[in-house]
Amino acid sequence: MASTSDFKNGLVLNLEGQLWTITEFQHVKPGKGPAFVRTTLKNVMSGKVVDKTFNAGIKVDTATVDKRDMTFLYKDGSDFVFMDKDTYDQINVPAQTVGSVADYLLENQEAMVAQHDGAVLFVELPASVELIVSHTDPGLQGDRSTGGTKPATLETGAEINVPLFLNTGDKIKVDTRDGRYLGRVNS
DSSP states (O other): OEEGGGOOTTOEEEETTEEEEEEEEEEEOOSSSOOEEEEEEEETTTOOEEEEEEETTOEEOBOOOEEEEEEEEEEETTEEEEEETTTOOEEEEEHHHHGGGGGGOOTTOEEEEEEETTEEEEEEOOSEEEEEEEEEOOOOTTOGGGTOEEEEEETTSOEEEEETTOOTTOEEEEETTTOOEEEEOOO
């Protein structure tokens, strides 16, 4: 249990049997009436975002979410196998739980795995990862100044748009949240 004065970004609440994480909160003390806390909550499982207001001082159920740094080992059927770096325990995570993170996941890559009561809630990668372009068509001579883009397939199989000057075999930095090209990596 936590009071509204204990609210902070990242705190996970258990509301009506569902887990919600606080993404924003604001304590409000109006001139008339009692104080309250305005929050923006994100559903841990579905990603749905809602605004909710709590009266100041009320108690709210919190959930303990265990976030651990793990290493992605390999894909076993439709499951992804992760290993805890401290205990060497291995866990299988279903593909639907991994979600779009799988587009940027390579073997032996670090990821943060969040669990609640032994069930995996979500897998999170760093904000950006470095991947190699496995295939892209060559850019046409003279097209480089237009700032255009072309499709490219990454070593994980994901497709993103990259600038025309990139070639197959180039190492690039990709934003894992939206799949944007961030820049070329000099090796």
